[in-house]
Amino acid sequence: MNILLKAAKIVCPENKELHLKKRDILIKNGMIEKMAASIEAPANTKSINLKNLHVSVGWFDSGVSFGEPGFEERETIANGLRVAASSGFTDILLYPSTHPVPDTSSDVVFLKERGLGKPTNIHPMGALTKNSEGVDLAELFDMKNAGAVAFFDFKKQVSNPNLLKIALLYAQNFDGLVFSFPQDGSIKGTGVAHEGEVSTTLGLKGIPALAEELQVARDLFILEYTGGKLHIPTISTAGSVKLIANAKKKGLDVTCSVAIHNLFFSDGELKGFDTHFKVSPPLRSKADSKALIKGLKDGTIDLVTSDHVPIDIEHKRVEFDNAMDGTLGLESAFGSLNQLLGTKEAIALMTKGRSRFGIENPSFKEGAKANITLFNPDETYTFGQSNILSTSKNSMFLGTELKGKVYGTINKDQIIVHERD
Structure with missing residues (x-):
């Protein structure tokens, strides 16, 4: 053509x-x-x-969910990749958020084959543990050879610190990248919103910043012990920014991302009990949003992501406590980031990050x-x-x-x- x-x-x-x-x-x-x-x-x-x-050169998103296989009613791979292309993205990392989760090499091959001939390049992640249950490591080496660019139990903490230690040690043998979701489930408990004035006023069970920061601190201590490569996706608190900044000063091989909606919105949006604003990690305070933006500008936060998570209406049009976490993000990513940071910063952020995942950077010449x-x-x-x-x-x-x-x-x-x- x-x-x-x-x-x-x-x-x-x-x-x-x-x-x-x-x-x-x-x-x-x-x-x-x-x-x-x-x-x-x-x-x-x-x-x-x-x-x-x-x-500009094509944009890159380090965190996207579709649905196929298992949740095709939310999104198929074919339409999801067309949405990504229409939203400006030529490369996306696909979260292991399907049913069954991709925890074998054949699962990764299936996802890559489903992306053949589509306008956006799909780069699957593999599950870190079998069935993302947090008990036994999945087939990391085989999945890497099949094309998995990283390993992640989608939106689930690695509860067992020894398991994360073993994963980081083992993945060094083949230059594997380990994701660790920044949330301690025991402290989160049944929380559904950021713990603060808004959640208290609305009577919503809170998720304290401690739930994230304790997990981030633990993971960074383990990384310092093991070495290896760690990525912490979608941080949401000012304390996490400080912890990661200190880790980078020590020379640890850690990167992190932030969801665009955590930059753009704060927990004040919850006053209408609109379940579209229920996400994980939750929308935090305005002070947290300001700290996240500052962390982007000084380089502490490496990547922005749409954190695109399609959810069918049956799981959103329910009481706030019972609604599933997640928002669409691809279609609004540029318009929101461009408004918030300006075109120069927005394009710089949306074109960076491929090299962290072993993906070739496009050139404009x-x-x-x-x-x-x-x-x-x-x-x-x-x-x-x-x-x-x-x-x-x-x-x-x-x-x-x-x-x-x-x-x-x-x-x-x-x-x-x-x-x-």
């Missing part, structure tokens, strides 16, 4: 000659053939001329594979049902003013581009 992007402003800080320059970009057979101030469209070439078109996101960073709008492309509709961003719309992606010689309402 031949494509000509007209008058596209290139956002690529690492290439000073192209950064913030308007160029026509000719793509032939999935490769960037030419970039120039003006290019005449060759025969059999699709020209794309969109309002205020900006382009002539002769490179076209791995490109197309967007308009200046358009403001109210996020509504028409913006949700997922099968499930559980987005906490509904009714929120956002800035920046995504046109789509060009990747794997496929183009997913459209103008949204």
